[in-house]
Amino acid sequence: MEPQAVKTETGYQYQQKPSYPVQKQIQNRNKSLSIEYTAQKGKFENDIDADLNGVAIGLSSSPDHHGFWSKFEYLKNNDYDADYYELSIGAHYNFIYVNNFYLTGTAGLGFGWAKVDGFDNSSFFTVPLGLEAGFNFTPSLSLFGGVGYKWAWDVSSSTKCNDGTTSNSTGSGACSWHDGVNSSTYTIGDFDGVTYKAGLRYNF
Template structure:
């Protein structure tokens, strides 16, 4: 895979919340004396997601674009701020690794589709910037990408503040800079559309709400 990127780069270079509300009061007739009293069923349900949350966990990507086939695996750290009960913003940093190493920072929007019975479903879309590099036997490649990540996250709140989450998504990576060094000679190819790639993303981890 790394040799494919090197060859492509060199070839191209050489050719050119939730708010508090009062409890509802229901007026009615008192139950008659001696009437049986029904026991209330207990079911713990936590409130909708709070304004701010931090998350961390495992993340991966499956890139398949022509001769480029990568299986990145790594970790992510992120933060989310909900402006209201439905919409908010997120920021995330992640590192992944296969034959090449990837570092990415992204920002975007979050929309809450569902939040009932301790289960929530969020959709995300954003923009990011990624740095990809690798080296082997003196040869190296350094790439920079503008990224467009989209995804869906499903979580389960097992306490008011903690939730387990899993997510699936898709990511487009558009090359912004490419440089390769081969046998002691380095080639700066600039921006190469031949190195644009895309693929499926997946993630799982723990979210802390406060």
């Protein structure tokens, strides 16, 4: 901090300028790198419930104002020997930022893929929504938690035709114009459920 000249009754004296509060310093940092624990209470077809737990890393605008975010997730379920990966992007909107506390809403789009024992590999189009609350205890570091909901639609090709093309239809007529059915895949199907997260942000 540079000294500042202040006029007094006895002349000018130099004083140190007061440092910016944490909130002001954080607002001057425009990017944020995050690492988090993440989970989803998955509801699958045929009334199957399966919890997915894992980690995620993300890069975003600072959560104390409006901006964009991106994230890569890895989740696992041991009961079904399942591994799930997802890459998603979206926007966030800051509702509150006061006394180093923030509340932000998020919405996005993603693409996921899963490997599950007994199923063919499945691909998904996803729509995640959420709320994140956090506290900036230094200009560079924030603790946060969040809750949300995510929908995942299975976009895997379910049938392979004899001419090499694929189809999302099933049954004997699925490849009627492509030399007949060669093989059918057994994919997971759509799922959705409540999501949770807790983690640490580095603001820079």
